[in-house]
Amino acid sequence: MRVPAFDSSIPDVLIAGGGNAALCAAIVAARAGAQVLLVERAPKSYRGGNTRHTRNMRVAHDAANEILTGPYPVAEFWDDLLRVTKGRTNEELAQLTLEQSSELWDFLWAQGVRYQPSLGGTLSLGRTNAFFLGGGRTMLNALYHTAEDLGVAIRYDTTLVDLAIHDGHFEHAVLEHDGQRETVPAQSFIAASGGFEANLEWLIEAWGPAARNFIIRGTPYNRGEVLRLLLDAGVAQVADAKQGHAVAIDGRAPKFDGGIVTRLDCVPFGIVLNNHAERFYDEGEDFWPKRYAIWGRLVADQPDQVGHVIIDEKSIRLFMPSVFDPVTADTIEELATQIGLDPEAVRASIDAFNTACQPGHFDHTTHDDCATEGLTPPKSHWARPIDTPPFYAYTLRPGITFTYLGVQVDRQARMQMANGQPADNLYAAGEIMAGNVLGEGYLAGIGMTIGSVFGRLAGASAAEHRSQR
Amino acid sequence: MNEPDVRDFNLVDLLSAPQTEAARQMRICNACRYCEGLCAVFPAMEQRLTFGGADVDYLSNLCHNCGACYQACQYGPPHEFAINVPQAMADLRQESYERYVWPASFAGLLARNGLWLGIASALATALFLIGLVIWHQPGALFSAYTGPGAFYDLIPHGVLVIIFGLLLGYAVLAMGLSVRRFWLASARIPKLAAGAAGQAIHDAATLKYLDGGGPGCMTEDARPDDKRRFYHHAAAYGFLLCLASTSLATICHYLGSEAPYPVWHPVVILGVVGGVGLIVGPLGLLIGRGWRANARQAQAGSDIGLTFIVMLLATSTSGLALLALRSTPAMGTVLALHLGIVAALFASMPYGKFVHGLHRLATLLRHAHEQRTKMV
Numbered sequence: 001m002r003v004p005a006f007d008s009s010i011p012d013v014l015i016a017g018g019g020n021a022a023l024c025a026a027i028v029a030a031r032a033g034a035q036v037l038l039v040e041r042a043p044k045s046y047r048g049g050n051t052r053h054t055r056n057m058r059v060a061h062d063a064a065n066e067i068l069t070g071p072y073p074v075a076e077f078w079d080d081l082l083r084v085t086k087g088r089t090n091e092e093l094a095q096l097t098l099e100q101s102s103e104l105w106d107f108l109w110a111q112g113v114r115y116q117p118s119l120g121g122t123l124s125l126g127r128t129n130a131f132f133l134g135g136g137r138t139m140l141n142a143l144y145h146t147a148e149d150l151g152v153a154i155r156y157d158t159t160l161v162d163l164a165i166h167d168g169h170f171e172h173a174v175l176e177h178d179g180q181r182e183t184v185p186a187q188s189f190i191a192a193s194g195g196f197e198a199n200l201e202w203l204i205e206a207w208g209p210a211a212r213n214f215i216i217r218g219t220p221y222n223r224g225e226v227l228r229l230l231l232d233a234g235v236a237q238v239a240d241a242k243q244g245h246a247v248a249i250d251g252r253a254p255k256f257d258g259g260i261v262t263r264l265d266c267v268p269f270g271i272v273l274n275n276h277a278e279r280f281y282d283e284g285e286d287f288w289p290k291r292y293a294i295w296g297r298l299v300a301d302q303p304d305q306v307g308h309v310i311i312d313e314k315s316i317r318l319f320m321p322s323v324f325d326p327v328t329a330d331t332i333e334e335l336a337t338q339i340g341l342d343p344e345a346v347r348a349s350i351d352a353f354n355t356a357c358q359p360g361h362f363d364h365t366t367h368d369d370c371a372t373e374g375l376t377p378p379k380s381h382w383a384r385p386i387d388t389p390p391f392y393a394y395t396l397r398p399g400i401t402f403t404y405l406g407v408q409v410d411r412q413a414r415m416q417m418a419n420g421q422p423a424d425n426l427y428a429a430g431e432i433m434a435g436n437v438l439g440e441g442y443l444a445g446i447g448m449t450i451g452s453v454f455g456r457l458a459g460a461s462a463a464e465h466r467s468q469r
Numbered sequence: 470m471n472e473p474d475v476r477d478f479n480l481v482d483l484l485s486a487p488q489t490e491a492a493r494q495m496r497i498c499n500a501c502r503y504c505e506g507l508c509a510v511f512p513a514m515e516q517r518l519t520f521g522g523a524d525v526d527y528l529s530n531l532c533h534n535c536g537a538c539y540q541a542c543q544y545g546p547p548h549e550f551a552i553n554v555p556q557a558m559a560d561l562r563q564e565s566y567e568r569y570v571w572p573a574s575f576a577g578l579l580a581r582n583g584l585w586l587g588i589a590s591a592l593a594t595a596l597f598l599i600g601l602v603i604w605h606q607p608g609a610l611f612s613a614y615t616g617p618g619a620f621y622d623l624i625p626h627g628v629l630v631i632i633f634g635l636l637l638g639y640a641v642l643a644m645g646l647s648v649r650r651f652w653l654a655s656a657r658i659p660k661l662a663a664g665a666a667g668q669a670i671h672d673a674a675t676l677k678y679l680d681g682g683g684p685g686c687m688t689e690d691a692r693p694d695d696k697r698r699f700y701h702h703a704a705a706y707g708f709l710l711c712l713a714s715t716s717l718a719t720i721c722h723y724l725g726s727e728a729p730y731p732v733w734h735p736v737v738i739l740g741v742v743g744g745v746g747l748i749v750g751p752l753g754l755l756i757g758r759g760w761r762a763n764a765r766q767a768q769a770g771s772d773i774g775l776t777f778i779v780m781l782l783a784t785s786t787s788g789l790a791l792l793a794l795r796s797t798p799a800m801g802t803v804l805a806l807h808l809g810i811v812a813a814l815f816a817s818m819p820y821g822k823f824v825h826g827l828h829r830l831a832t833l834l835r836h837a838h839e840q841r842t843k844m845v
Contacts, residue, residue, distance in 0.1 A: 045547060052543045055503050114683060116506030133682050134541035135503030141540055141691045259543050261500040261550075321518050323500040 010185050011037035011153070012466040013459075014173055016160045016226050017192035018042065019049035020136075020448055021430025023143035024455025025190050025462070027111060030150035032463035037153045037184065039175060041193070042221045044156045047140070049194045050218040050402060050431065050447075053259040054136035055119065056129040057452065058445035060102040067115050070127040074098045077128075080443055084293075088439025090238075096411055097437050100453045105130055107456065112142035124289050129445040136448075160193070160226055165233040168415075168423035188425035188462040191415075192455060195403035195431045196224025197244065198256060203400070206241035213305035215249060217399045220256040227406065227432055235423065236408035236416045239435030244403040245442040246296025248307060251395035252324050264394050265319035267295065268382050269364070270311035271353050272396065274302040277336070277345035279353070284371070284381035288319075293442040300398040307396035308339055310350070313388040318364050326392035335391045354385035402447060404435035413458035425465050429454035484522050485568075487561040491529060492520035494557050497550055504538040507682040509672075509836050510554070511538070516843055523655035526565045530651075530825075530832040532558035537681025539765050540691040546764075555765035563767055566824050569654065571646035578820035583776040586817050590783070593816075594809025600624075601805055620728050623801055624808070630719065636815040643819035648827045652835075661834070662841035669834035673826075676701060700753030704781060705826070707746020711788070714740035729795055740788065747785035751778045777822030783810045 013029045015022050018040030026036045040047050060074045077098045081089060105115075114133040118126035125131075132139040147154065155177065162174035172185040196202045198220045203211035231237055253262035267283050268291075274280055281298050285291055299307040316326075329335035336346035356375035362368055362384055372379045407428050408416040415426040430451040437450055484492060495514050498504065505511045510531045517524055534555045544550035567576040578585060601623055621629075672678065676698050679686055685693035718728055718736045730736045755778050758766075787807035794803050818824070 045545070116682065119502050119505050131506075133506050133684075134537060135543070137543050138537070138541040145692055254549055257543075257548060259501070260503070261497055261544070263500075317518070320502075321496075321499050323497050 009035065010187070011035045012187045013037070013190060013462045014184060014186035014188075015039065015190045015192055016173070017049065017190075017194060017430065017432075018047045018154075018156075019051035019192065019194065019430060019451065020054070020140070020143070021451035021455035021458075022190070022192035023140065023147055024107075024452050025192055025427075025429050025459035026147045026152045027143065027150060028456045028459030029190075029463040030147065030152050030459075032460065034463040034466050035151075035153075036147075037155070037186065038147070039158045039160055039173075040154065040156050041159050042156065042219065046219065046221065047144070047156060048137065048219075049222060051136045051140050051451070053218050053257075054132075054139075054445075054448050055260070056125065056131040056445045057104060057108075057448035058101065058129050058443060059104050059449065060098055061105065062102075064127075065105075067117055068127060068130065069118075072128045074102070077101070081437075081446070084441030084443050085437075085439050086441065088239075088441075090436045092411065093409070094437045097450055097453045100456070101449045104449065104452050108139070108452065111146045113139045114142070124287070125444055160229075163189070163226070163229045163233060165230075165235075165426065168234070168417045168421060168426065170423075170425050188427065188465045190413075190458045190462055191226050191230060191407065191426070191428045191432050192430045192451075192458070193226040193432055194219075194222040194224070195244070195405065195434075196227060197222055197400045197403045199223040202228075202241070206405075207300070210300060210305050213397060214246070214300070215251075215253050215258065215262070215397050215399045216256045217247075217249065217253075217258055217262070217401045218256075222402070222431075224403070230407050230415070230426070230428075234418050235426065236418045236420075238406050238408045238433070239404040239439055241403070241405045243405065243435065243438075243440050245293060245401040245438075245447070246300065246398050247292045247401065248295035248299045248396040249399035250322060250324055251306065251397040253397070253399065258399070261323040262399065263292070263320075264309065264322055264396065265292075266309050266311055266315065266322075266394060267291075267396075269315035269318050270309050270386060271349070271379065272307045272309050273341065273346065273349055274308075275304050275306055275341065277341050277349050279349060279377060280307075282377045282380055284379040284383055286367075286381075289444065295396070296398040296400065299396050305398055308341065309394045309396060310335065310346075310386060311392050312386045313390055313392075314384060316392055322394065326394050328390050328392055330389045330391070332386075332391055335393050339393045339395060350386055353379070353383075354387060357383045357385045402431050402434070404438055404440070406431070406433045406435040409433045409436055409454070411457070412461040413454045414461060425462070427458035427462050429458040484525075485564060487557070487564045488522045488525050491525040491557045491561045494552050494554055495520045495525065495528065497544060497552060498554065501544075503543070504541055504554075507537045507541065508533065508535065508678040509833070510558070510678075513836055513839065516839060525561060526568070526651070527655045527832060527835065529558040529561035529565055530828045531678070531836055532562065533676065533679045533829075534559055534765060535679050535681045535685075535697075536687030536765050537684070537693070540687050553765060556768060559765065559767035562825070562828075563773060565651070566647075566773075566828065569647050569651040569828075570820065570824075571643050571650060575820055578817075579773060580771055582771045582773045582817075582821055584771075586776055586780060586813060586821065589816060590780070590810050590813035592809075593812040594806050597624075597805035597808045597812075598802070601801060620795075620804060623804060626722055626727075629808075632812065633815065636812055640815050640818040644824055644827055647819060647824065648831050651828055652831050656835050658835070658838055662838045665834060665837040665841055668837035668841075669830060672833045672837070673830045696753065697757055700750045700757060702750070703746040704750025704754060704778075707743045707748075707750050707785070708781065710739050710743025711747060711785070712743075714743055737792070741792070744785045744789045744792075747781055748789070751782040751785070754778050755782070773822040780810070780814050780817065780821075784814055 012034040013036045015038045026038050030036050060077045062071050064070045116131050116133040118131050158175050158177040160173050161176045164171040170189040172183050198216050249262040250264050265288050268288050327338050332350050333343035336343040356372035358373050360370035362370050367381050370383045372383045409428050413427045415423040434450045536555050538554050542552050544552040567579045570576050679698045685695045686697040687693050714736050787810050791803045791807050
C-alpha cells in the first residue's frame with residue numbers, strides 16, 4: 001500500500017509515546033538542536049500515559065533540601081533496589097539509573113516542574129521521593145509546555161502502526177490518525193510508548209484466563225503495539241511477560257484508568273479471605289507501603305482473582321478513606337452473605353483468627369506485638385480479634401499498574417538486537433525498557449526515575465546520532 | 470405513645486444538587502489527595518471523612534477558582550469520574566450565597582442579579598435626575614457650576630448623606646447578618662485560635678490561594694500566570710481607596726471644606742488612584758474571563774460575577790467622568806448618573822457578588838482556626 005509521506009521536513013528524531021520518558025527525551029533532543037516529532041496515541045485530554053497517574057519520583061541525594069527530609073545516598077537506593085528485585089536487575093544499568101537519578105530534581109525544576117512535601121498518608125516517602133506539586137499531570141503539563149516552546153512537534157490521537165527496521169536500522173514509521181495513514185522517515189527513533197498492560201489479549205497470553213479479571217489501573221492506551229513491532233523486528237527482549245507491578249485494589253474500580261483512588265490501605269488491619277473463605281497470606285507482615293506491591297500477585301493467584309478484606313469498627317478510621325463505601329453489616333454472617341461467601345465458613349475463619357490473636361499493645365505506627373499464635377498463615381503484627389460491630393468488607397482485585405517485558409538497551413539507551421549487535425538508530429526509554437532495571441518487584445517512584453534517566457539518555461543519544469551524519 | 474419528633478426529620482442534612490455533586494467529588498478527591506499542595510481546599514478536605522451540606526458550603530467558599538486542580542486532575546472529563554472541582558465549587562458557592570442571604574426571601578435577587586441591578590441603576594439615576602429637575606429650575610441642571618459647594622448647589626450634602634448613609638447602613642446590616650448565618654451553619658467555635666484572625670486577613674488581603682500553590686492562576690492552555698490576582702487587587706484596593714476618598718470627603722465637609730476639591734487634595738488623589746484601579750481591575754478581569762478556561766466557571770444560576778464587574782466599571786467610569794466634566798454643563802446629568810449607579814451598587818451589595826469577599830474572609834478565618842487546632 002502506498003502512503004503519503006510526512007508533509008513537512010524529515011524530523012531528526014521521531015518519538016513514540018507522550019509520557020515522562022518521551023517528554024524528557026524530546027526536551028533533551030530539542031535542546032541539542034534536533035527537529036523532534038512526538039507522536040502520542042491518546043487524545044490531548046488523556047495525554048501522558050501512566051505519568052498522568054503518578055505523583056513522585058525516587059531520587060538519590062546526599063543531603064536534605066527544602067522539601068526532601070533527609071539524605072538518600074545511591075548506596076541505600078541500591079540496597080533497596082536489590083532487595084525488591086531479588087537481584088533480577090542489570091547491575092550496570094541499575095547503577096547508572098541510581099547515579100543519574102541525583103540529577104533529576106534540578107533537571108525537572110529547570111523544565112518547570114515544581115515540588116511539594118510528601119502527601120498525607122505517604123510520610124514514609126518524604127525522604128526518598130520527590131513529590132510533584134499537583135501530581136503527575138501537572139508535572140506533564142510543565143514538560144509539554146517546555147517541549148512546545150522548544151519547537152517539538154506534537155501529534156495527538158496518532159498511533160504508530162508499523163515500523164520499517166532493517167538490521168537494526170530504523171527507516172520510517174507508519175502513523176495512523178483519523179483513519180489516514182502516512183509514512184514518516186526520521187534519522188532516529190525513540191520508543192517511549194510504555195508497556196502492554198492495557199492489552200488484555202496479551203495479558204491472557206502471559207497469565208492465562210485469570211487475566212480477564214485484572215483491572216488496569218492506568219491508561220487504556222498502553223497496548224504495547226510498538227513493543228510488539230520492535231520484538232518482531234529482532235530487538236532483544238528483557239524480563240518476562242508475567243512480571244510487572246500489580247497491587248490489590250478495590251474490586252469496584254473501573255476496568256481502566258481508575259488510578260490512585262481505587263487503592264485500599266486496610267489490609268494490615270483485618271484479615272483477607274479468598275472466595276473459599278480461607279486466609280492465604282500474612283496480612284501483617286509489614287507496613288502497607290512496603291507490602292502493597294505483592295498483594296496484586298497474591299490475589300491474582302486466588303480463585304476468581306478475588307480477595308475479601310474484613311475489618312471491624314476498631315479499624316475503620318485507621319487508613320486513608322476509600323473512594324467507595326465498604327459493605328457493612330452488624331454480624332459476620334450477614335456480612336458474609338452480602339459479599340457472597342458461605343457464612344459458616346467465614347465465621348469459622350474469623351473464630352480461628354480471633355482465638356489465635358495474642359494479647360499485645362496495638363500500635364499501627366510501629367511493628368507492634370499483636371500477633372497470632374498457632375495459625376497458618378500467621379498474622380505477624382496488628383492482629384486484633386474482629387469482634388466489634390459493625391463489620392466492614394472490601395473486595396480486592398488485582399490491579400495491574402505496568403508490565404516489565406521490554407526491549408534490551410545499553411548505557412546510551414540504545415536498543416540491543418537479539419543477535420547480540422547494538423541497533424543503529426533505535427533508542428528506548430521508560431516502561432518499555434524498565435525491565436532492564438526491574439526484573440521483578442517494585443519500589444515506589446522508581447518507574448518515573450527510569451523514565452527520566454533513560455529519557456534524557458535517549459534524547460541525547462538520538463540528537464548525537466544526528467550530528468554524526 | 471411516641472410522638473414523632475421534628476428533629477428526626479433533619480432538613481439541614483438534605484443536600485441540594487450542587488452540594489451533592491461537591492460531596493461526590495470531595496469523596497473521590499479525599500482518596501487521591503494529589504492536589505494537597507495547591508490551595509486550602511484540599512488540606513481542609515483531608516480533615517473530614519464525610520461531607521455534609523455545611524462542610525461542602527464551607528469548602529466551596531474556600532475555593533478561589535484558580536483552576537490548578539482542574540489542570541492537575543487525572544479524573545477530569547472525559548474520565549468517568551468527571552471531576553471538575555473549581556466548577557462544582559463555583560456552582561455551590563453561588564448557591565451558598567443564596568442559602569444564607571438575609572432576609573432569606575431575597576435569595577431570588579441573586580438568581581436574577583443582572584436584570585434587577587440594571588433596572589435598579591436606571592431607576593436610581595432617573596430618580597436623581599427627576600429629583601434634581603423638580604428641586605431646581607430645569608435650566609439649572611444644565612448650567613456650569615464651579616467653586617466650593619458646586620455639587621451641593623444641585624443636591625444638598627445633607628440629602629446625600631441621608632440617602633447613601635441609609636443605603637450603606639442597610640447593606641452592612643444585611644451582609645453582616647448573612648455572613649453570621651453562614652458562619653453559624655457550619656462552625657461552632659467558642660474561642661478562635663491565637664493568630665487565626667491575622668492569618669485570615671493576610672490570606673484574604675494577598676489572595677494567597679489564587680496562585681495554585683505557587684505558579685499562579687491557570688489559563689485555558691494550563692499555563693499559569695499572576696494576572697488575575699493583579700487585576701483583582703486593582704479592583705479590590707481601588708474600591709477601598711474610593712471608599713476612603715468618599716469618607717474623607719465627608720469628614721472634610723463637616724470640617725468646613727466643601728467639594729469639589731482641587732486636584733492635589735487627598736480626596737481627589739485617593740479617588741483618582743482608586744478610580745483608575747477600579748477601571749483597570751474590572752477591565753482586566755472582564756477580558757480575562759474571555760480566555761480563562763470556561764470549563765471551570767459556574768454553570769448554574771446567573772453570572773453574578775459579570776454583573777458585579779460591570780457595576781464596578783460603571784461606578785469608576787462615571788466617577789472619573791464627573792471629575793473630568795465637573796466644570797461643564799454636563800455635570801448635572803453625569804452627577805445624577807454616578808449617584809444612581811453608586812446607589813444601585815450599595816443597594817445590591819448584599820445580593821450580589823460583593824458578598825463573596827465577606828464569605829471568603831469568614832471561611833479563611835475558620836480554615837486558619839482549623840489548621841491551628843488540628844490534631845496531628
